[in-house]
Amino acid sequence: MSQVHYLTTPLSDEDVKNLKAGDIVYLSGTIFTARDAAHKRLVDLIENRGELPFQLDGAVIYFVGPTPPKPGEPIGSAGPTTSYRMDSYSPILIKHGLKGMIGKGKRNQVVKDACKEYKAVYFGATGGAGALLGKLIKEAKVIAYEELGPEAIRMLRVENFPVTVINDAYGNDLYEEGRKLYEVKD
Amino acid sequence: MREIAYEDIVKAVKNMVIHTATNLPDDALKKLKEAHEKEKSPVAKKVLEQLLENAKIAKDEKRPLCQDTGLAVYFVKVGQDVKITGGLLKNAINEGTEQGYIEGYLRASTCDCFSRENLKDKIGYNLPAVIHIDLVEGDKIEIEYAAKGGGSENVSRARVLAPAQGRQGVIDFVKDVISEAGPNPCPPIIVGVGIGGTFEKAAISSKHALFREAGKPHPDPDVAEFEKELLFELNKLGIGAMGMGGTETVLAVHVEKNPCHIASLPVSVNVQCHSSRHSHITL
Ligand code: SF4
Numbered sequence: 001m002s003q004v005h006y007l008t009t010p011l012s013d014e015d016v017k018n019l020k021a022g023d024i025v026y027l028s029g030t031i032f033t034a035r036d037a038a039h040k041r042l043v044d045l046i047e048n049r050g051e052l053p054f055q056l057d058g059a060v061i062y063f064v065g066p067t068p069p070k071p072g073e074p075i076g077s078a079g080p081t082t083s084y085r086m087d088s089y090s091p092i093l094i095k096h097g098l099k100g101m102i103g104k105g106k107r108n109q110v111v112k113d114a115c116k117e118y119k120a121v122y123f124g125a126t127g128g129a130g131a132l133l134g135k136l137i138k139e140a141k142v143i144a145y146e147e148l149g150p151e152a153i154r155m156l157r158v159e160n161f162p163v164t165v166i167n168d169a170y171g172n173d174l175y176e177e178g179r180k181l182y183e184v185k186d
Numbered sequence: 187m188r189e190i191a192y193e194d195i196v197k198a199v200k201n202m203v204i205h206t207a208t209n210l211p212d213d214a215l216k217k218l219k220e221a222h223e224k225e226k227s228p229v230a231k232k233v234l235e236q237l238l239e240n241a242k243i244a245k246d247e248k249r250p251l252c253q254d255t256g257l258a259v260y261f262v263k264v265g266q267d268v269k270i271t272g273g274l275l276k277n278a279i280n281e282g283t284e285q286g287y288i289e290g291y292l293r294a295s296t297c298d299c300f301s302r303e304n305l306k307d308k309i310g311y312n313l314p315a316v317i318h319i320d321l322v323e324g325d326k327i328e329i330e331y332a333a334k335g336g337g338s339e340n341v342s343r344a345r346v347l348a349p350a351q352g353r354q355g356v357i358d359f360v361k362d363v364i365s366e367a368g369p370n371p372c373p374p375i376i377v378g379v380g381i382g383g384t385f386e387k388a389a390i391s392s393k394h395a396l397f398r399e400a401g402k403p404h405p406d407p408d409v410a411e412f413e414k415e416l417l418f419e420l421n422k423l424g425i426g427a428m429g430m431g432g433t434e435t436v437l438a439v440h441v442e443k444n445p446c447h448i449a450s451l452p453v454s455v456n457v458q459c460h461s462s463r464h465s466h467i468t469l
Contacts, residue, residue: 002229022229024407037302039221067250067293076291077250082337082370089229105337105370126233126428127337127372128461129240131208131249149252149304150293162236164229175369178431182227184425 006160010058011099016119019165021120021172025123026160031060032100037080038145039089046096053144053153056093059102062125065150066134075140076154077130080104083122087111094120102163106175116171122173123163136161188265188325190226190469192272198467199282202331204290207250210241214376214437214462219372221427221434230432234374237427237460252461255292256333258283258315261394262451265324266376274391277330280313287312295336318390330397333465338375341367344389344454349357353412356381356453357419363455364420365435369429374437376400377420380454382444388452395440396458397466404441413439427460 002022007015008137009029019025033055034042045052063083083103091114099120104127105146110134115121125133139157146152210218218241222234244251260279270278287294294306296313305313316334343363347355359413360379367375380391403410416439426432437460 064253065295066253066291067255068291070291076293077244077253077255078278079253081254082340084370104372106368106429124369124428124430126236126240128252128335128459129236130253131247131251132236132240133397134249134253135247136241149306150295169288175429178227178229178426179368179424180431182426182431182433184422184424186422 009060011060012058013119015086016099016169019168020123020170020179021165021168021174022153023165025162025163025165027060028159028161029157031062031156031158033062033064033066033156035063035065035151036085037148037151038153039086041145043089043092046092054155057097058099059097060102061093061098061154063101063103067130069140075137078137079130080127080132081127083184090114094118107167111152112167112171112173115167115169119169121165121169122167124166125163187268187271189269189271189437190327191290192270192278195270195275195278195469198469199279199329200286200289202465203283203286203292203333206331206333206463207255207290207292208244208248209463210244210251211464214460215241217437218374218460219402220230221437224429225308225432225434227358227426227430227432229430230426230428230434234434250288250290250292250333253270253293254295254335254337256285256335256463257295258312259332259334259393260315260317261321261330261397262317263322263328264319265322265326267325268327275319276317279317280310280315283315284310284313301400327469328466329469330464330466332397335459335461338371338457338459339442341371342392342456344385344452347451347453349449349451351451355451357416359453360416360421360455361419364457365423367457368425371457372461373425373435374427374460375430375435376437376458376462377439378456378458379416379439379441381441381452382446383452385452387444388454391442391444392450392454392456395442396456396462397464398440400462401438409441409443411429413441414463416441
């Protein structure tokens with residue numbers, strides 16, 4: 001049965017080991033946003049031994065490109081974007097300490113294997129619930145690549161941000177298992 | 187000739203763009219509520235609950251329903267007895283789009299195909315819009331609009347089947363496309379299927395099918411029957427809301443069918459996510 005967890009970032013190996021595909025997690029603390037363009041730069045930095053704009057150890061990255069904030073608000077609507085576009089970059093970040101990713105949609109086997117080997121998880125947030133999820137972001141600050149606009153890296157402070165474990169550190173995949181339960185075969 | 191001023195088109199388009207980003211239309215909302223009632227999986231039911239809550243927050247607090255506020259897509263019917271004064275129709279629609287996206291605090295999502303550079307400073311904020319224009323009888327302009335997100339567009343597919351594959355071939359193709367898409371297009375989805383015509387006609391038909399009121403059957407009873415059959419088949423896939431498994435994957439299937447060449451059977455599947463933001467106005 002799916003369990004409910006309340007976790008605060010950064011995540012430890014222990015935190016990750018307690019999570020199973022299908023569990024619901026309410027995340028609080030600091031998370032970082034990045035999409036394709038920012039991922040490419042992070043990976044280039046790692047390969048060239050440059051200094052990263054944030055601590056990767058225990059970090060959670062949220063794949064999101066928010067709408068511009070209205071005056072007086074930290075951020076606009078901010079739901080997850082499709083994750084597979086980050087598949088070629090995520091394993092390198094996981095190897096260097098990344099513990100969680102939040103997005104929507106399937107990941108490839110290489111990412112799933114990296115989650116298993118280095119103890120990381122992939123969370124799904126509800127796609128298209130940008131208004132609701134944006135409201136749970138209490139602070140947002142661009143910390144790198146401002147010129148990328150919606151794709152810049154932001155530091156977000158979240159409170160009880162609801163996500164579901166899709167890929168855990170044991171090789172389970174909620175998309176595959178959930179679907180099997182409801183599939184009607186002819 | 188009835189005259190319609192350029193500025194009036196700009197203003198009407200701008201207002202429509204702003205309104206559509208935060209107000210889920212009644213048809214989509216109704217379908218989501220039905221799905222929420224019928225859903226058997228507790229996990230998927232919870233997702234649907236979030237989506238209904240999201241629609242309420244978006245409307246009450248005027249926040250965009252989704253951060254992907256889409257590319258602006260229009261189907262425009264221009265009456266032959268209309269004269270537009272003060273500028274070109276396409277420019278008016280683009281200008282209204284840009285103003286709406288800026289003033290509504292919506293996202294600029296157009297970029298160059300290869301350099302991936304955002305085009306907001308080069309061409310305009312979230313420009314260019316995708317505009318299909320048709321000339322019709324009368325003295326009005328009818329503008330149908332959708333804010334089309336990338337996630338559901340990415341899983342859309344077109345193929346030209348062999349005529350012998352027939353009706354069953356179309357069903358199999360649609361099923362393959364939706365099965366392969368799985369969680370990626372933010373299910374529950376609406377599926378637009380364009381059949382017949384030429385390659386591009388099928389694609390445009392599948393897009394236009396998504397502009398229909400969700401769940402409203404095609405006027406031709408045979409096509410309506412085919413829509414029902416497809417809906418039944420697709421919901422057997424068990425993908426469920428956000429792909430977490432469930433009984434309610436597809437909210438509606440809309441088919442548009444055209445005569446085709448004796449040698450071919452084109453079919454196109456265009457997917458619309460649950461955030462089915464569309465509107466229309468008549469000027
Ligand atoms: S597929 Fe639709 S609901 Fe999902 S992120 Fe894209 S626009 Fe939003």
